[in-house]
Amino acid sequence: MNDAQPPLCIVCHHDLFTDEWDRYCCRPCQQRIDADLAALAGPVTWQGTGRERRLVSGLFAALPTELEPSSRSNGPRVSGSKSAPIPARMGPLSDSANGGLVNDLEEWVRDWEHRGYATRCRAVRPQYRMDQAVATLRFNLDTAVRQHEAINAFAEDIRTIRSTCEAMIIGARPPRDLSAVCPCGTRIVFHLDSQMRHCKGCGTDYGHKALIELALATRAA
Structure with a gap:
């Protein structure tokens, strides 16, 4: 009789x-990762009605509509004002620009490329880069769940990116970024509800408590 304990899914445990x-x-976790990726790319698509209505794709494409402070106003926009223009909302602007959420996804594409199962795209516009990065990660996801020992960190990153986009679109406050520096010199970005982060520099996994302690040590230093 085989009494060996079955291995655990490193995402849901x-x-x-x-x-x-x-x-x-596990397969359900893989399906959730794929759904989170799919929600980021493509044209804006809504599903459901009333309070159940939500974006199921095009979250990144929807961010530019949030740039103007008056984008949530129900009244008409007035042109010809003599007053100085109000600056764009900086949250969506930075997250939809080249160095924002697109770059976060492309870091994973680069990581997978180094492992031999992804190829970086050469697109220039942020929306094209987002669509290409998502397509690449979804296409290679089945390989990654079998070969990448930090697929749980990837799952959490993608969930955070989706939550950040959704929070800005519906007017909620996105999760606050915290950071810590690993002894290897790599900066690790996480949130207060992050359960784990994987250092891309040395491969060390940090649990929630270790992340907080590392962040405090980084701040003290």
């Missing part, structure tokens, strides 16, 4: 089925 033992995460 539930037992893997026997036919999932060649994977780091």
Whole structure:
């Protein structure tokens, strides 16, 4: 009789089925990662009605509509004002620009490329880069869940990016970024509800408590 304990999904920490033992995460978690990626790219698509209405794709494409402070106003926009223009809302602007959320996704594409199962795109416009990065990550996701020991960090990053976009679109406050510096010199960005982060410099995994302690040590230094 085989009393060996089944391995755990490193994302949800539930037992893997026997036919999932060649994977780091279970199929439901893989499906959630894929859904989070799919929600970021493409044209804006709504699903449902009333309070159940939500964006199911095009979250990144929807961010530019949030740039103007009056974008939530129900009244008409008035042109010809003699007053100075009000600056754009900086949150969506920075997150939809080249160095924002697109760059966060492309870091994972570069990581996967170094492992031999992804190829970076050469697009220039942020929306094209987002669409290409999402397409690349979705296409190679099945390989990554079997070969990438930090697929849980990837899952959390993608969930955070989706939540950040949704929060700005519906007017909620996005999660606050915190950071810590690993002893190897790599900066790790996380949030107060982050359960784990993987250092891309040395490969060390930090749990929630370790992240907080590392952030405090970084601040003290």
